[in-house]
Amino acid sequence: MLNSLGENSLFKCHAFIVFIALSFLQGTTHARSDSSNSLSSDQRKAIESVIKDYLLKNPIIIRQAIKKLKEEEEASEKARVSIALKTYKKELIGDKTSPVGGNPKGDITVVEFFDYNCGYCKRAANTLKALIKSDPNIRVVYKEFAILGQKSITAAKAALAAHQQGKYVKFHEGLMSGRIDLDSIASLANSLGIDYSRLRKDMASSMIQNTLQKNYKLANALAISGTPVFVIGERIIPGAVNEETLKQVVMDERARRK
Template identity: 45%
Template sequence: MSTSYSLTRFPRCLTVFGIVTLFMSGCSTTAKNTTSASTLSSEPTDAAIERYIRAHPEVIEQSLQEMEAKREAEQKERQKVALKTKQDELLHDPLSPVSGNLKGEITVVEFYDYRCGFCKRAAPAVTELQKVDPRVRVVYKDFPILGEPSELAAKAALASQSQGKHQAFHEALLASHADMTKESILKIAEKTGLNAKRLEADMADPKWKGVIAKNRAL
């Protein structure tokens, strides 16, 4: 699919570096360019640049593609560094719930929000993966980004570990379409066999807020 670019999207006044770059790029095509150097030097700078862009719009597209490729490469490099420097936090945080084969040779780290539609759709696949591949170990990272109800659900899920029913509760929360109020969360908890009163008390522990903050920093 071709991409068109409007001149109105670019500033009328480019930086000196940009001007020099454009003119240097044009040097290689002097033979093809009917505009002489003397004409360029006599015209206002912004008009000359506009003429060049109109004559060579592919320069803009190429520059944008190169900039995007550079950003992607930098992002991948940052991810590699993060995986090395924060590996213990990702894989072995004692406060992060774990399921599947606890000594499995393959570890999946899942970040999610209990109100996220995509997370809800992906949940059955993660559960199925643990059933079909005994090598898989899943580390759950609560990552609430959709408001206070999401954070409340995350605290409840983390607190459910003390009753040994995190996995069932986690799956029930992701399967639910409730608004994630405290009342709806506690009802889901009761249906999965949790002691709702105990869970409510455990949710108030400030350490869960710290766990969520650490997950967000990863």
């Protein structure tokens, strides 16, 4: 995200410099003639030369402009995220079809968007499990965000079907620690006492398909395009962050609510 902001800032900085130059040129034209809004080729070249020389002699101005643009973009993005999180708060933490782990009555809710075929998500699953173990007041909402192909979709549907039989968390942990295919899904289901025939039937249900679609739409509304992503309070945390980072965000959120 930072690289994208930097490139965007550089483009905007260049556009800003051009805008200032043209504005200056227009001002020069108006000072000379109220009847003309155009500049001759020589006039443009002269002004462009002055601007170029000035920037070459004072390159720090470009750096300062880029820094300011980045700060403004980051502030704008933070405001956008804050509004989006408030707008979609119910969908994030109160959707009845989304599985819940940890302490269902916990004071802090951690929402995770993940894909079972994502290596970073497998690492994040262990981190989240450790967080739940260390903090008994953490409530987790699992958002199946299958974006890495058909196997991911199949696994997500299987997990949501396991949820219908009250075995989501163990099934989820099993999928995160093993390979993903129908044979492994069947084996995992049998090991957990899940009715596999019912699970396969539920996997094809419109309710589960609708849950996945809701998750896609929610992720899009929050500008989430990758996995894993955690949402805690007013923060969106992308990537397989470590346990200490999550603990700090949770602590900050608790402090913010006081």
